[in-house]
Amino acid sequence: MSLKAWRDIATPHKDVLGGTFKQSEFAADITQVATGTAPEEYQDAEKFFSRTYITEGMRLLLISVAQRLVGQGGDPVIQLQTAFGGGKTHTMLAVYHLASRKTSTDKLHGIPPVLDEAGIHELPSARVAVIDGINMAPSQQSVKKEGQKVTTLWGELAWQLLGDDGLAMVKESHEQGTSPGKQVLVELLQKAAPCVILVDELLAYIRQFELGKSYSAGTYDSNISFIQALTEAMKAVPNAILLASLPESELEVGGTMVSRPSPP
Structure with a gap:
């Protein structure tokens, strides 16, 4: 039995396939996002989560954040480590978009299961x-x-x-x-x-x-x-x-x- 080609299992994004990927835009910048000057992949919440793999560490953190925002526990202070899982700044951006979103959470890829696990039906914007x-x-x-x-x-x-x-x-x-x-x-x-x-x-x-x-x-x-x-x-x-x-x-x-x- 032959193995499938990796590209048949994990399809690269269009910018990678088209050769338009820019390394400089790969570095997340929390200030650019906060001021509305980041590349669209980071600025737009829906696009950000569509391109984000939620690691186990990020999932647990987002659960804690969601629970905290609705007053159902969660840690008041979280210190992020460089090797947190998914990248420190990228994790902060996930929290930023989850909290400040202008759209419903069901449009954010990977977030509905996180909120289900947290026992939260409706998460307020913050x-x-x-x-x-x-x-x-x-x-x-x-x-x-x-x-x-x-x-x-x-x-x-x-x-x-x-x-x-x-x-x-x-x-x-x-x-x-x-x-x-x-x-x-x-x-x-x-x-x-x-x-x-x-x-x-x-x-x-x-x-x-x-x-x-x-x-x-x-x-x-x-x-x-x-x-x-x-x-x-x-x-x-x-x-x-x-x-x-x-x-x-x-x-x-x-x-x-x-x-x-x-x-x-």
Whole structure:
């Protein structure tokens, strides 16, 4: 018995068959998708899932996300590893499209079985905030469409979730470069929920801070405090979830900034 040719079992996509495949477009970029500038294969939810193989790891994560968004359990904070299964950024994009979709879930290839396993009949759309450390710098500000100037992680998060209302909730902390307290973040998340926060390449952002130096984005310590307060706040809001690449300890942040002098 002869084996079938691989192309008879797994048919390549049209761009591969036609020789129009571009390697540069194969790299997923969460910021491009969030800003609406990604290639259509990544930008359009239906096309994205039609070209995505849902690995076991991705399936379990999507189940947890779906359960969290409807308040039926799920993990409030999920740390993604590089070898998670299916690619860290690709997995984030799957969560992004599942949460922010403009179409019904039955049109997303591979998603109905995931929701069935999660015991969810109807998944609400959610607000999604994307924090990409590669595209942020402590000394730079982000100017929004209506002229709002955002300089801190917490200001960016608040604006993406609730716009001007969100910025107003963290106004004092944003202007002073100090981390908002846990309770302020809980209130922000409660107003935005159901919501998803995607934090990619956080390490690249944190590494830019020098110890003892103050930036418009705050200090190294205020940013670490914010991350800690945010992860705690997520636990208090049953239909909010954070997916991120987070340092497990202060030493993992890297760079010379973590070499703190011993107290006298």
